[in-house]
Amino acid sequence: MRPLRPAVFLDRDDTLNVNADLPPEAWARTKEGDLLDPAFVELIPGALEACRRLSDAGFVLVVITNQGGVARGGGSTRDIDACNTALRALLSPSDDHDEHVPAPFRASVVTASYSAPHHPEGDVPPFDDEHHWRKPGPGMIEAAAHELGLDPPRSWMVGDKQRDLDAATNAGIPPKRTILLAPGSPCPDLAAAADRILASAIDPSQTTRLTLRASSGAPLGDERARETVIATARAIAERTGVRLVDLDTADDRVTITLATHRLGALGFLAELRRLTNAWSRARAGADLWPTDR
Ligand SMILES: [Mg+2]
Numbered sequence: 001m002r003p004l005r006p007a008v009f010l011d012r013d014d015t016l017n018v019n020a021d022l023p024p025e026a027w028a029r030t031k032e033g034d035l036l037d038p039a040f041v042e043l044i045p046g047a048l049e050a051c052r053r054l055s056d057a058g059f060v061l062v063v064i065t066n067q068g069g070v071a072r073g074g075g076s077t078r079d080i081d082a083c084n085t086a087l088r089a090l091l092s093p094s095d096d097h098d099e100h101v102p103a104p105f106r107a108s109v110v111t112a113s114y115s116a117p118h119h120p121e122g123d124v125p126p127f128d129d130e131h132h133w134r135k136p137g138p139g140m141i142e143a144a145a146h147e148l149g150l151d152p153p154r155s156w157m158v159g160d161k162q163r164d165l166d167a168a169t170n171a172g173i174p175p176k177r178t179i180l181l182a183p184g185s186p187c188p189d190l191a192a193a194a195d196r197i198l199a200s201a202i203d204p205s206q207t208t209r210l211t212l213r214a215s216s217g218a219p220l221g222d223e224r225a226r227e228t229v230i231a232t233a234r235a236i237a238e239r240t241g242v243r244l245v246d247l248d249t250a251d252d253r254v255t256i257t258l259a260t261h262r263l264g265a266l267g268f269l270a271e272l273r274r275l276t277n278a279w280s281r282a283r284a285g286a287d288l289w290p291t292d293r
Pocket of ligand 1 (some may be wrong): 011012013014015159161286
């Protein structure tokens with residue numbers, strides 16, 4: 001028997017493709033939030049690269065999406081399939097963007113897409129009821145695991161809604177392997193989620209964990225300050241190639257775990273302190289962190 005494989009289950013709308021920020025024309029036939037027109041399928045920047053890195057690392061990528069707009073009369077399951085096909089075509093490696101090959105036949109880093117057209121408030125049978133495929137139900141993940149030979153305990157879920165994460169835990173994916181994308185959080189987008197997933201495979205003995213504590217008060221209680229510290233740490237990691245394994249903030253400190261030796265981590269922390277102190281000085285006339293530590 002073939003061994004079970006780990007997967008990354010991906011929510012679709014606002015995880016892989018732009019949804020909430022679509023123009024009003026996108027919602028001509030549907031309620032806002034129900035994307036059923038393939039002409040409006042557009043990747044979120046960085047999503048393809050993130051998928052490619054996860055795929056290269058050996059994860060099977062599976063899209064699972066609630067599409068209750070069908071139950072509410074905004075389109076058909078054929079419209080869902082058309083959107084999923086358009087998305088999978090966009091998620092094909094760049095060297096496979098041969099325009100002579102029709103989009104549905106290009107290779108995609110995504111192995112499969114599962115959709116739930118049901119909605120309990122819908123009026124289009126047979127989709128006008130609650131269904132175990134509809135997130136937070138576990139049905140789509142269970143079906144994919146069965147059909148594709150996947151291993152939920154070793155898999156991950158990434159989505160922008162709590163129900164995405166609940167569907168995963170209901171299907172046997174450990175809570176610590178579920179990632180909620182949220183602006184201003186350590187995981188604002190799929191690129192950051194991919195960093196976290198790939199970093200989890202790193203041997204902890206090869207990492208260094210360091211904390212910066214505020215000079216006084218609780219400056220990271222300020223949302224903009226917290227977001228700036230997080231964005232700066234990610235930018236330094238990208239520029240230096242040092243992998244940011246974990247980043248945790250409290251109101252008075254930031255703790256980072258880096259896949260490097262202590263000396264490299266101290267250099268990283270010094271750069272983070274220098275840049276964010278300069279930002280804070282320009283903004284508020286005071287340092288965030290003591291400079292003599
Ligand atoms: Mg979503």
